[in-house]
Structures are given as C-alpha cells and as structure tokens.
Amino acid sequence: MAENKDLSPEQAAGQQAAGGVGVTEAQTEDAQDRRKSRLYDEKVTLTITSLMDIMTILLFFLIISSTTDPLNVVQTAAMQFATSTADVSPKDDSIPILISRRHIVLDSKPVVAVSCTVDKAECTDQDFERLNQCETKPLDEMCKKEFRFEIDKQDKEKSDPNSLVIEPLRKELDRLVKQQIAEDEALGRKFKGVVTLIADREIPFRLLMEVIYTAGKVGVKGKGGLSQFRFAIMKTGN
Amino acid sequence: MASPSKRGHGGEADLGDPDLVPIMSIMCILIPMLIYSFVLYEVKVQEISLPKFGGPSNSSSKSKVLNLAILVAKDQHIIKIQGGDKEAKEITVKKKKFKVCSAETPCEECAGEEYEDYDFPGLYAEVAKLKDSKAFAEVDSINIGADDTVPWRVMARTIDSVRARLDKPNYPDLCTYSRAKALKVKTTDADGKEVTTAAEMFPKIVFVML
Numbered sequence: 001m002a003e004n005k006d007l008s009p010e011q012a013a014g015q016q017a018a019g020g021v022g023v024t025e026a027q028t029e030d031a032q033d034r035r036k037s038r039l040y041d042e043k044v045t046l047t048i049t050s051l052m053d054i055m056t057i058l059l060f061f062l063i064i065s066s067t068t069d070p071l072n073v074v075q076t077a078a079m080q081f082a083t084s085t086a087d088v089s090p091k092d093d094s095i096p097i098l099i100s101r102r103h104i105v106l107d108s109k110p111v112v113a114v115s116c117t118v119d120k121a122e123c124t125d126q127d128f129e130r131l132n133q134c135e136t137k138p139l140d141e142m143c144k145k146e147f148r149f150e151i152d153k154q155d156k157e158k159s160d161p162n163s164l165v166i167e168p169l170r171k172e173l174d175r176l177v178k179q180q181i182a183e184d185e186a187l188g189r190k191f192k193g194v195v196t197l198i199a200d201r202e203i204p205f206r207l208l209m210e211v212i213y214t215a216g217k218v219g220v221k222g223k224g225g226l227s228q229f230r231f232a233i234m235k236t237g238n
Numbered sequence: 239m240a241s242p243s244k245r246g247h248g249g250e251a252d253l254g255d256p257d258l259v260p261i262m263s264i265m266c267i268l269i270p271m272l273i274y275s276f277v278l279y280e281v282k283v284q285e286i287s288l289p290k291f292g293g294p295s296n297s298s299s300k301s302k303v304l305n306l307a308i309l310v311a312k313d314q315h316i317i318k319i320q321g322g323d324k325e326a327k328e329i330t331v332k333k334k335k336f337k338v339c340s341a342e343t344p345c346e347e348c349a350g351e352e353y354e355d356y357d358f359p360g361l362y363a364e365v366a367k368l369k370d371s372k373a374f375a376e377v378d379s380i381n382i383g384a385d386d387t388v389p390w391r392v393m394a395r396t397i398d399s400v401r402a403r404l405d406k407p408n409y410p411d412l413c414t415y416s417r418a419k420a421l422k423v424k425t426t427d428a429d430g431k432e433v434t435t436a437a438e439m440f441p442k443i444v445f446v447m448l
Contacts, residue, residue, distance in 0.1 A: 048258050055265040062272035071281040082394040085402055085420065086284040087436065138338060138353040146387070196283065199390050205310075206386035208393075209447055216288060227288065233394055235280040237416060 071096070071232050073198055077128040078102045081234035082201040088230075094194035095176060095226065097169075099203050099211060101128060101149060104169055111172045112155050114207070117148045131202065149207055164213040173218040173226070181223050193224050198232040284397060287379075287444040304373055307446065308361070310384035310396055315361045322373065331360045336412040345413035356392060359415035362399040363408035369439040370407075379442035403437035 066072055071090065075081060078101040095106075101123070103110035116123035127142065134143040157165035177193075184191045195215050199208060212229055219225020304322040308315060317329040334357040338350030368374050380400050384393060402420050409415035420436040427433045 048262055049255075052258050052262065052265075055262065055269065058269055059265060059272070062269065062276060066272060066276060071283075072277045073281075074275055074277065081279075081281070082391040084282070084284055084394045085398045086282050088283050088285065090283045136340070138355070139351055148387075201389060201391035201394075203390045204386060205384040205388045205390070205393060208390060209445070212288070212445065228285070229288065230283040230285045231390075231394070232281050233284055235282045237418075 071196065071198065073098065073232075076100075077125045077132065078200065080132055080201045081232065082199070083236040084233035085235070085237050086233055087235065090196065090230070090232075092192050092194050094192075094196040094228075094230070095173070095180065096196045096198055096232075097173075097211060097215065099197065099199040099207065101200050101202060104151075104166070104211065106169065106172050107176060112151055112166055112168045114149055115152055118145050123147065147202060149202065149204055151207065151210065164210050165217060166210055166214045169211065170214050170217060173215055177218050177226065178220060181220055191224050192228065193219070193226045194228040194230070195226050196230050196232055284394065284443070286397075287442065304377055305381065306368065306374065306377065306440070307381035307383065308365075308396060308400060309448065310356075310382070310388045310392060312385055312387065315356065315396065317361075317364055317368070319368070324373070329364055331357050331364060333357060334360065339413045345411065345417065348411075348413055355412060356395070358395055358399050359409040359412060361396065362404065362415065365400045365439060366403065366407050369403075378438075378440060379444055380440035381444045381446045383446040383448045385448070397443055400440050401438055401443065403439050 073079065073081075079098070098105035100114070101116055102114055104112040104114060118127055127147075130140060130142040131147065134140060137143070151166050153159050153161040155166055155168055156163040157167055157170075181191045197208070197211065215226045215229070217225075304324075305318075305320045307318040307320070309318065313333050315331040317331070319327040319329075333354050335352045335354055337348045337352055339345065339348035340350075382393070382396060382400070384396075404415075404418040405421050406418065409418060422434050423437045424432055424434055
C-alpha cells in the first residue's frame with residue numbers, strides 16, 4: 001500500500017478500475033489533498049527586474065520629454081493649434097508666450113485674462129468645443145457666429161482700449177527678459193531675444209499684434225530686447 | 239530578549255530580492271498618465287518678422303524695390319503690388335464655395351454640402367504666377383496684414399499659400415490643394431552636400447498692421 005502513496009488520483013482510480021492493488025476511496029482523497037498542498041507550498045516567484053528596467057527607462061524618457069520642451073502644450077477646448085505645412089524645428093531657446101482663448105500665459109502662469117464673447121454673451125467651454133469642430137463640420141451654426149477675443153481696457157496702457165500695449169504682459173516680460181539677460185551674461189552667452197507665440201487658432205490678428213507689439217517694447221538698453229518672433233503650429237500635410 | 243544579530247561572525251546575511259511589486263504598481267499608474275499627457279503631434283514653428291506699423295507704402299510713392307503684400311479681409315484676399323517702375327496693382331481673390339469632404343474620401347468623390355471659405359488655391363495660383371514672373375524672381379519677402387478679426391488659423395493658411403511651392407501651378411478645389419505635395423528641389427547645404435528640400439516662393443514673412 002505504501003507504493004500507492006504518491007500516486008495521482010487518476011492513477012489510483014485507474015489501478016482500482018483495473019482491479020489491481022485495492023485502493024480505497026479514502027486513499028484517493030488523501031492523494032488529492034497531498035497534491036493540492038504540494039501545489040500551494042511551492043513558492044512561485046515572478047522575475048520582474050528586467051520589466052522594471054524597461055519601465056524605468058520609459059518613465060524617465062516620458063518625464064524628461066514632457067518637462068523640457070516648452071512647445072509641449074496639451075490641446076484643450078480653449079487651446080487648439082493652428083495647422084500649417086511649415087517644417088522648421090525650433091533650434092534656439094526662446095521665451096514662450098501662450099495665448100489661449102482664456103488667458104495669456106507666461107512662464108506657466110496666467111498674466112492677463114482674455115475676454116471672449118459670442119452673441120454678446122460670455123463664451124462657454126461648450127461653445128469652444130463646437131467651434132473646434134468647424135474644420136470637419138463647417139456648416140454648423142456655431143461656425144457662422146463671430147467670436148470676439150479681446151483684452152479688457154483696464155489691462156491696456158493708460159486704460160486706452162485702442163492701445164496696443166498690454167500692461168501686465170509688458171511688466172512680466174520685462175522681468176523675464178532682465179532675468180534672462182542676467183543669466184546669459186553669467187554664462188557668457190549672447191541674449192538672442194527670441195519669442196515663440198503659442199497661439200490658439202481662433203485668436204484674432206488684432207490680439208496677436210497687441211502681444212507682438214508689447215513684446216517688441218520690452219528690452220534693456222544696450223543689451224537688446226525681444227526682436228525675433230515665431231509662431232508654434234501643428235504640422236500637417238505636404 | 240533581543241534576537242541575535244544576523245551580521246557579525248564574518249558572513250553577511252542573504253537579504254533576498256527586494257520586493258519590486260509596489261514600485262511596479264506606481265509605475266503602471268505613472269506611465270499611462272504620462273503617455274496620456276504626451277504630445278503626439280508634431281509642433282513646428284513659422285518665423286515672422288516684426289510688424290511694420292503703418293502698413294506698406296501708399297501707391298503714390300515710387301520705391302525702387304518691388305513690394306508684394308497680401309491683405310486678408312473678412313471675405314477676400316487682396317494682393318497688392320507696389321514699387322518698382324510699375325503702377326500699383328491690386329488682385330482680389332474672393333471667398334468661394336467648396337464641398338465638405340472628409341479626410342478619407344478621394345477628392346473626385348466629394349459630394350458633401352457646400353460651404354464658403356477663403357480661396358486658398360486661388361491665392362496660391364496668383365502668387366505662384368507672380369513669383370514666376372521676371373519682376374519677383376529675386377524677391378523673397380512678402381508683407382501680410384489682416385483685418386482685426388481675422389483668426390490666426392486663416393493667417394497660418396495664408397502664409398502657407400504664399401510660402402511653399404507645390405507640385406502644380408494651380409488646383410481646382412480646396413481638397414486637392416490641401417492634399418497637394420510640396421515641390422522638392424535639390425540644393426547644396428553649407429557643407430557643400432547635395433540635399434533635397436521643399437521649394438519656396440516667399441520664405442520671409444513680414445507682418446504688417448493696416
């Protein structure tokens with residue numbers, strides 16, 4: 001009987017059916033129990049070290065590429081890139097100015113609010129979402145409406161609505177340019193004064209010109225100012 | 239009673255493999271989160287020159303340099319040719335009706351409803367014609383201005399129409415124009431190597447205020 005101890009239940013049942021050595025039902029159950037306990041006792045370990053290596057590399061790559069590129073802007077209802085066939089990659093460091101449908105953002109913080117009205121009412125995110133679909137659905141009613149994006153007159157120079165200078169933007173740019181010039185001097189580099197405008201596709205020409213004009217007024221005498229401008233676009237087509 | 243130290247007596251205790259499962263769990267959350275926020279489209283730049291306030295010189299002035307300007311109005315593009323020894327000339331390219339066409343549909347099979355849009359193929363054809371003329375063969379800059387309300391997306395497409403040379407001189411509709419390939423030309427780079435680049439008409443864009 002001792003030889004039957006390590007038999008599997010199937011083998012034990014087979015032997016019993018063949019009329020071989022007499023194996024009782026209790027013995028079969030015993031064999032089943034022993035097999036189960038053996039299965040649970042075996043410590044199954046999964047080697048995840050190599051997977052960890054891949055994950056760590058991927059994680060670092062994603063973190064670095066999402067934090068170092070100032071043009072890495074996530075598109076939202078209020079910020080959609082204009083499409084263009086331009087194929088120039090940004091080379092020099094620049095000061096990015098983001099002009100969304102809600103704010104003008106400098107150095108990751110909103111500096112000025114952009115007021116938006118459609119049919120004399122304030123624009124909502126739903127309006128923006130419908131407006132964003134105009135490229136694929138140009139016959140939508142929303143595409144025929146006139147959206148007005150402007151800067152409030154209290155944020156303009158001398159509170160003049162016709163002024164091209166946006167005061168809070170000028171002050172913030174001034175601070176940033178002085179800081180950049182000091183950094184470049186410390187590093188022995190020449191300040192290039194490049195500005196990258198990351199503008200939403202619906203921003204009107206007037207507002208773009210106000211931002212460009214304001215930036216053009218910023219600078220330190222004898223050390224240069226902001227003189228080179230470029231627009232960030234989403235590459236498409238040819 | 240304190241347990242006897244496992245170290246000491248010369249040998250180091252086998253601490254086993256570190257438990258990496260919690261770190262893996264954090265990574266499994268972090269990676270999809272970063273991938274979700276990752277920019278998967280290509281962002282490029284379009285360089286422009288500083289605006290010249292006051293706009294292009296008026297038609298009465300006789301500048302020796304030939305000056306080409308595009309003005310984007312609410313319902314049309316206006317091409318202004320000034321300077322040189324010729325009389326000032328204006329060409330208007332009015333908005334036109336185009337058929338709605340999805341990206342998957344071939345242009346010949348477009349049967350969508352009609353909508354009005356700027357005639358970018360028409361603008362491209364006019365500018366290409368001017369560039370091919372003797373007068374503008376050496377000119378590489380163009381002034382672009384617009385009405386206050388013209389959105390940036392229209393300006394960006396206008397810049398495309400005047401900057402890049404496409405494989406054909408004109409296109410019948412917006413669909414074929416939008417899908418046209420850029421004309422490639424062989425040039426030599428700074429190191430003297432032969433390179434293939436996209437041909438350009440007016441690469442220097444100057445923004446002007448009206």
